[in-house]
Amino acid sequence: MDSKKNLFIETFGCQMNANDTEKILLSLGNAGYVTVETAVEADLILINTCSVRDKAEHKLYSTIGRYKAFKKNNPELVIGICGCVAEQVASNLLKRLQFVDLIIGTKNIHKLQSIIEDYKRTKIRRTFTGQAPIEDDEEFNSTLIEGFTNSKGVVKATLSIMRGCDNYCTYCIVPYVRGSEESRSPESILGDVEGLAKKGIKELMLLGQNVNSYAGINKISEKISFTELLKKICNVRGIGRVRFVTSHPKDISDELIMLFGSEDKLARHLHLPLQSGSDKVLEAMGRGYKSKEYMTTINKLRTLYPDLSLTSDIIVGFPGETEEDFSKTLSIVKEASFESVFSFKYSQRPGTKATEFADQVPEDVKKERLERLQSLQKEITAEKNHALVGSVVEVLIEGRSKVSSEFLSGRTECNRVINFPKPSDATFFEAGVFKGILVTEACKNSLRGKAVERSQPC
Numbered sequence: 001m002d003s004k005k006n007l008f009i010e011t012f013g014c015q016m017n018a019n020d021t022e023k024i025l026l027s028l029g030n031a032g033y034v035t036v037e038t039a040v041e042a043d044l045i046l047i048n049t050c051s052v053r054d055k056a057e058h059k060l061y062s063t064i065g066r067y068k069a070f071k072k073n074n075p076e077l078v079i080g081i082c083g084c085v086a087e088q089v090a091s092n093l094l095k096r097l098q099f100v101d102l103i104i105g106t107k108n109i110h111k112l113q114s115i116i117e118d119y120k121r122t123k124i125r126r127t128f129t130g131q132a133p134i135e136d137d138e139e140f141n142s143t144l145i146e147g148f149t150n151s152k153g154v155v156k157a158t159l160s161i162m163r164g165c166d167n168y169c170t171y172c173i174v175p176y177v178r179g180s181e182e183s184r185s186p187e188s189i190l191g192d193v194e195g196l197a198k199k200g201i202k203e204l205m206l207l208g209q210n211v212n213s214y215a216g217i218n219k220i221s222e223k224i225s226f227t228e229l230l231k232k233i234c235n236v237r238g239i240g241r242v243r244f245v246t247s248h249p250k251d252i253s254d255e256l257i258m259l260f261g262s263e264d265k266l267a268r269h270l271h272l273p274l275q276s277g278s279d280k281v282l283e284a285m286g287r288g289y290k291s292k293e294y295m296t297t298i299n300k301l302r303t304l305y306p307d308l309s310l311t312s313d314i315i316v317g318f319p320g321e322t323e324e325d326f327s328k329t330l331s332i333v334k335e336a337s338f339e340s341v342f343s344f345k346y347s348q349r350p351g352t353k354a355t356e357f358a359d360q361v362p363e364d365v366k367k368e369r370l371e372r373l374q375s376l377q378k379e380i381t382a383e384k385n386h387a388l389v390g391s392v393v394e395v396l397i398e399g400r401s402k403v404s405s406e407f408l409s410g411r412t413e414c415n416r417v418i419n420f421p422k423p424s425d426a427t428f429f430e431a432g433v434f435k436g437i438l439v440t441e442a443c444k445n446s447l448r449g450k451a452v453e454r455s456q457p458c
């Protein structure tokens with residue numbers, strides 16, 4: 001093995017970034033790189049960055065400094081910054097961090113292999129950001145899937161169906177760092193799904209910043225909606241469960257809502273970011289819906305599917321948010337009774353509209369609101385988890401549990417981790433199998449269970 005091909009990669013941010021890291025690992029793996037556990041062993045260090053909040057961006061600066069010294073012992077060491085901060089700050093990063101060799105934006109990952117080879121030859125520090133056709137990405141993806149051997153017996157995978165975002169919510173940097181919205185062609189997506197199914201993947205998580213506005217064009221120039229695409233994906237043999245993120249409340253269609261009733265393979269889980277319960281704040285955020293409309297969707301879903309798990313994202317302390325606005329968020333959180341919520345303090349992002357808004361909320365107020373929201377949600381989540389005790393849930397077995405080697409672990413349809421003692425007939429409980437598990441206990445971050453015969457959705 002070539003001793004100069006040890007790769008260390010660090011990933012921050014959302015599933016989109018995690019998916020990009022998967023692609024980087026496969027592509028550089030094909031070029032002979034092996035992943036190492038610690039940065040000090042590496043000949044190539046990559047940091048896949050996120051810039052959605054100030055704190056996320058700072059993770060880059062607090063991490064990267066320590067790699068500078070490694071170059072003294074290993075002059076051949078190559079350091080690259082990928083992801084959303086790379087796209088956002090680009091050439092400034094190269095100026096500011098003299099020990100960094102390459103900046104590779106979100107749309108240039110398919111070129112990474114050749115970018116690194118060229119750098120090793122020329123030693124010219126460079127920035128690769130900006131546009132690249134979506135077709136290049138699609139071709140790259142299918143080549144990677146063809147070559148993927150799944151030697152570890154992984155049973156679930158993520159698949160990006162679109163890129164970018166056109167919504168320009170006033171707080172959000174994503175459209176600036178991921179570009180405008182583009183949908184992949186249905187044929188290319190389905191080719192990837194079939195490829196993954198052949199490699200033993202049972203559960204798919206489809207990714208897009210706003211999957212409800214998916215509008216792929218097929219070979220005969222017809223527009224395919226997200227619901228139509230989902231139906232086609234669910235028809236692929238071997239795929240047993242399909243999830244997706246993220247849905248924008250303004251674009252969720254009745255067809256999609258109805259699909260939860262007719263498509264068994266669709267996981268009974270919907271992530272529907274609310275952001276705020278105040279109409280004034282929602283308008284200033286540019287979200288395109290009112291709290292009442294949001295609740296109409298939630299009520300429709302809860303009535304049709306009492307077993308559906310609903311999760312959300314909320315921002316506290318958006319500019320101009322008063323105590324009264326915030327109390328509207330708390331009431332809607334109670335009313336919607338989400339299974340869980342990702343909550344964030346508003347963070348000013350360079351170049352976004354809301355950064356310029358007057359009435360920025362002081363940090364201590366944001367902190368206090370976040371704590372109140374999180375403690376309310378903690379109670380709701382605990383109640384929801386306890387309510388599952390005694391029911392049988394359908395679990396995709398993923399393998400040995402982290403808790404103990406005597407336990408197996410899997411995920412419920414609602415994406416909760418469940419651990420259960422390895423049954424005596426363990427051969428029926430291999431990774432990749434769907435089984436009914438009786439929930440016996442609700443722990444803080446997971447469920448405990450026991451294997452049973454019968455299975456039904458959670």
Ligand code: SAH
Nearest residue numbers: 171172209246273313314315344345346347
């Ligand atoms: N496309 C997805 C989410 C992308 S970012 C959607 O529209 O739902 C994930 C979450 O980060 C957002 O839902 C939002 O809650 C949060 N977020 C985005 N920008 C933020 C900012 N400037 N400050 C705090 N939270 C932010």
Ligand code: SF4
Nearest residue numbers: 165167168169172174
């Ligand atoms: Fe950001 Fe809004 Fe686009 Fe989501 S929909 S990525 S929050 S701009």
Ligand code: F3S
Nearest residue numbers: 013014050051052084
């Ligand atoms: Fe972060 Fe980029 Fe995702 S900014 S949240 S990694 S799209």
